[in-house]
Amino acid sequence: MVTTTVDATGVGVNNPTLDLQGNTRTDSQTYAQVMWRLIPFLFLCYVCSYMDRVNVGFAKLQMMSDLNLSEAVYGLGAGMFFVGYLLFEIPSNLIMQKVGARLWIARIMVTWGVISGAMMFVTTPTSFYIMRFILGVAEAGFIPAILLYLTYWFPGSRRGKVTALFMTGIPMSGVIGGPVSGWILHAMSGSHGLAGWQWLFVLEGIPTVILGVMAYFFLDDKIADAKWLSPGQRKMLEKNLTADQQGKALHSLRDGFTNPKVWLLSFIYLFFTMGLYGVSFWLPTIVKASGVADPLNIGLLTAIPYAAATVAMIVVGRSSDKRGERRWHLALAGFVGALGLLFSVMYAQNTVIAMVALTFATMGIMSTISQFWVLPPTILGGAAAATGIALANSIGSVSGLISPYLLGWVKTVTASTNNGVLVLAASLVIGGLLVFTIPAKLVNR
Template sequence: MPLLLTVFVIAYLDRINVGLAKLQMASDLGFSNTVYGIGAGIFYLAYAIFEVPSNLIMHRVGARRWIARIAITWGIVSMCMLFVHSAASFYVLRVLLGAAECGLFPGIILYLTYWYPARRRGRIIAMFMAALPLSGLIGGPLSGWIMQACNGASGLRGWQWLFLLEALPAVLMGFVVWRLLPDRVTDARWLTPSEKALIQRLIHAENVVKTTSTIRAALRSGRIWLMSLMLYAFASANMGISFWLPTLLQRAGHETALHVGLLTAIPYAFAAMAMVGLSMSSDRRRERRWHLALPAFAGAALLAASTLWSDNLAMTVVVMTAASMCVFAVAPLLWSQPTALLSGAGAAAGIAMISSLGNLAGVFGPSLFGWLTDLTHSTAWGMYLLAGFMALGGGLALCTPARLVNQ
């Protein structure tokens, strides 16, 4: 888990650091909010197209080889972001970054089903997905410092150094994964034979009662399509915060890149704690539906309320912290549901399909937020949009089975 968490922290940081880079990059290159929004979101177009084949390849060749390949490839592409000089080059590199990284998240979700039974998977997925807020917690201050401290060094702007320095750990982690990650329980050197047998017995007992074990069954499952739509709604709000939080804070307080980076750490720190706490509560009570719906509705109300204090930095930080806790906390519970239904090739295809369709939110959400901001000269309508998505996700959560933990 520490290895997987570290890999995903680095991956998500390389995905969203464009949010802080925008504070310099937009003025240097003459990018409007619309151009930035399209570039931020177009990453998910390639992400959505290639996720299903990527997961099927990983199911065939093993996690160690495939995750190592993903890490090295996305690190190289992320480095190349320093060469962006126009909107077209920005779009192309963001698409290539999405294609390089697309299989990582669904691949690791699939990998966790080899190790943990459904009744424990909520908290385990929360531990893994804590990488999302942790990347903001670590990356916000780090990115702000790099942009300020390295600006002008060797003729490069701060945002160029940001892409270069934050991509190097990805390449390094690719080789670490190749060396250390076991493909299956039977390959784990730290487990005794009896411990390996116990884990395999628990997973096998769970898989034999699952009805969705083929690719065709997964793609025809109404529950899988419902979860895809739910992820689309929640991911829209999640990505909105990830890509636009630095802009919201800068507009509220006119802060420098370093100060904005430090302030973004506050919502992410509380969001990480909320993710783990809510998932532990859900696992303990063996209940998913209300643990999803109530935070979703609360998050919608908070995102809408944030527009009341858009010019007040302190209140923006407080309200966005509370909203982030709700928005980020629901994701692990959503992902624990399909893994309780799917096994084998059906799990590889179904998990990737949910991720692909859900992450299409990234194609439209950030660009629509940017377009609304340019159109209205305010971020208020963008926040209402994110609030609407959270409310939709909460409504869809109430359509899922009351207890979907160890079916």
């Protein structure tokens, strides 16, 4: 909003008013325009990304018996995704810097959508491992590419809310994907000679390919290419980003690989994602173990924790930006997630209490993921941001191999996932404590 006063000569003068963060309303309106242009589309892409990554948790409900797979084989196969993901993460982000965001994001999405659909052809443990590995290679770089892309548009003081809105794609993939996956397994089983889990992979891979093609035409590589903004708006955005880069000591490609702060952040993320992937891959199984049998009902119930987590992520992100405080918002979310997992184990045989506990666990765990990604860009700039963000995500992805295999192995040995879930809870506590080893002055705004 702009107010107009009259100076001594009688000429009207535009006076932009200030919002609570000291920005002009004109600036805030421009950032709102950018957010509404980019975030809804990127959010849809992330929903597809996460659905295609973790829908194997629903496919497991049928494919294990169809293909005679053990729990340990499933756990290793689910984790093989992250081997390919880890190996190609950093090269993928560096390529994006050279060829541009829209081309590379489009390439990533189309290839992983096709490969996700091809999961329908899995018949043996070996083919399961190979396809999950190739899927990880195809999707490598997508998340760090988007997170890096957001730094091209938004300064650090605005990234808490924006990152949280984008990251709500994780829980919303559960809200949408849970019931949809349950319905596909329930309704499509045996249709045209295909099992329900085969239809699951095919039908959930198609939207990803479509959005990948759209990304090439919809996204702009940089602010200067955004014809939907006025020249004045583009200048203001670029000026704010330039100012935001000042004071960041880490800019070189080498900094992103070798600086101790980057490695500390990476291991903090590893501990948080242990909880994330444990819940993502095993929530349907945990719900089933509490006494729910029908795949459709399992899908509907798994949507509840993810819906609550979506709200929690937005609330925590706004609070973090408003207060300019990052560490406590991140650590407390991890502690809440750990308590939720603990109570879900203590009351595993009571569906209602277990679901309430899992809901709080998911709210806390999802909030740690969105809040964590506000931290790296506060200390990284330039090439260091490209490599550092990719490195942190790569190391965090190791948990995608460890946590599902750990739970699968524990269940095979003990016939229960309880001890494995307790290990995931402990990892969240460790991650929360490590947050406080980062000086507040580096990350708070």
